[in-house]
Amino acid sequence: MKVLVTGAAGFIGHHLSKLLIKEGYQVVGIDNINNYYDPNLKLARLEDMKINTDHIQYNVPVEGDITFVKLDLTDKEEIKNLFKKYRFDFAVNLAAQAGVRYSLINPHSYVDSNITGFLNILEACRAYPVKHLVYASSSSVYGLNENIPFKTSHHTAHPLAMYAASKKANEMMAHSYSQLYDIPTTGLRFFTVYGPWGRPDMALHIFTKAIVEDKEFEVFNFGKMSRDFTYVDDIVESVKRLIPLPPKPNNPDFDPKNPNPAISSAPYQLFNVGNNSPVALMDYVQAIEAALGKKGKIVYKEIQPGDVPSTYADVQPLYDYIDFKPSTTIQEGIKAFVDRYLELNKS
Template identity: 75%
Template sequence: MNEQKIKKVLVTGMAGFIGYHLAKLLVKSGYHVVGLDNINDYYDPNLKLARLKDLGFNVDEISYNTLLEIENTAFIKLDLTDLENVKTLFKNQQFDVVVNLAAQAGVRYSLKNPHVYVDSNITGFLNILESCRSYPVEHLIFASSSSVYGLSEQVPFHEDNVTDHPLAMYAASKKANEMMAHSYANLFNIPCTGLRFFTVYGPWGRPDMALHLFTKAMVEDKEFEVFNNGDMSRDFTYVGDIVESVKRLIPLAPKENNPLFDPKNPVTSKSSKAYQLFNIGNNSPVALMDFVRAIEKALGKKGKIKFKPMQPGDVQSTYANVQSLYDYIQFKPSTNLEDGVQAFVERYLKLNT
């Protein structure tokens, strides 16, 4: 596929953290981007509206199922569970590529609100697949998660590790997405690439994530909780590296009959159909307390830490093997943690002080 041929990309979850950054990069790179988001209240909708405003939209004009258009960009407030209107959008816009980032996020939220994950992450994704079936696209890229590795301690995590032991509904829904995409690639020839994101952070990040929570508490001189007594590590991945990877993947749709797939010895990440999975992480896990110290350095003050035991549904460590993705796109995340945290803190202070 020729990158210049691609004209129009649907980015679902465009008012979200990664979706906002991806839309900004794709528009800058010459793509026509249509964004979709339901702007729900899982966290403060004003942050989502601020992201859309930064993309150039007049947020006062947003209303349900109404397409707002500005130069090379459009936005529609729409819920993916609304199949009729989602299909109408596909019919009218004739997308070349779809990047599905819309999902109900959060591990701990899923312990109290499991039905939301079925609605948003399974029914919503099914509606994306059905729309791609009715109005074919050249490539569907969809967000999975490092949480699918669950109980596995085979680190660094490789795409072909067993992922049959998820620890929460969020992880289970992302595992389901991978299997659903494979079935549609098989039945309806939809080229699908799934991306297992590893702890994405950076400017405009979600307020329910550790970086935002820790920074907010330090700025306000309040106590904050660190779980498992701080004995945790994460493969923190800077959002700029994430969206650069997605951009590079857009013209590289998988093809059928992958010679690396052996049906007598099948692996998770490849298929005889046009389907593939990649880890997308920094390949360099960071101790949680080092992460806290990076925030303290960026703010120039010490945090007031309250150590707590491990939370249900959480894991002690994540660590991505990203060799397959690097071999495919000749790029791997490399942003220094201190630089990434500094960029977040600067944006946080602009938005909140």
């Protein structure tokens, strides 16, 4: 079975591609290898999948454990040509402009990558149908909602930043294509993913780097925050199980007079993917300190625009659907990250 993984040089895409290879899938991965963060980390992830990064050219396949193609989601014609060439059974769209705070600085990049790019994937799926399109949404779509835990049945009309708005737009776009063209789509609202090979703009990497280098680091809202931190292996296991389980049309549970946003009469569904166990931010920091055997130099700050004080995922619908619930503890996950971080950053 052929599966496309967009963002294959990214954090989650790298882990998912490796897992799908073990499961016997033929994986084609694409990534534009942009400079939002150090491209060398993206190249290192590709090298971990036996891709010779010396030979990467735009739109030229390179063979390793996966077939890798450097390609931008905004390249409409070449995205469609890719689908025509490989005739994918499944597609997993993880490529996106990430980061809530960066969206305050460069909102246009979120429209280009997350909206125009996703539209190109949907159009390619329309032209060359797949059995299932799985795509990354985000817990940030819950925005001003303070009903805890967050449920996919909640309405999400109040995003706080352009990143969240673009992910909400993805969900709505997917629904329209599921409705109009019978494309089975599943949106996944990821909750604070962390683990080895994680992005350098994420809190775990920032905190770890600062502690290792004996530098100060900022903790926002004076540390009074909590997150449903979800280990990357639990994330990709969930995605792997979902890929062969597309939603079916005419869901008998959908009531058009009282519509649940997570399901539809179209082949469309949404799930939270979280640990279902929020952790106080300061407990998270202490777990990093314990893994490193060293105290950090914390500078407390007010909450930043676009941030929310807490996240907490209701994952029961996901558990019922795939018989799997994320369970990795932060102690286990942080130790795995720290071990990989120290290995990648040997002096």
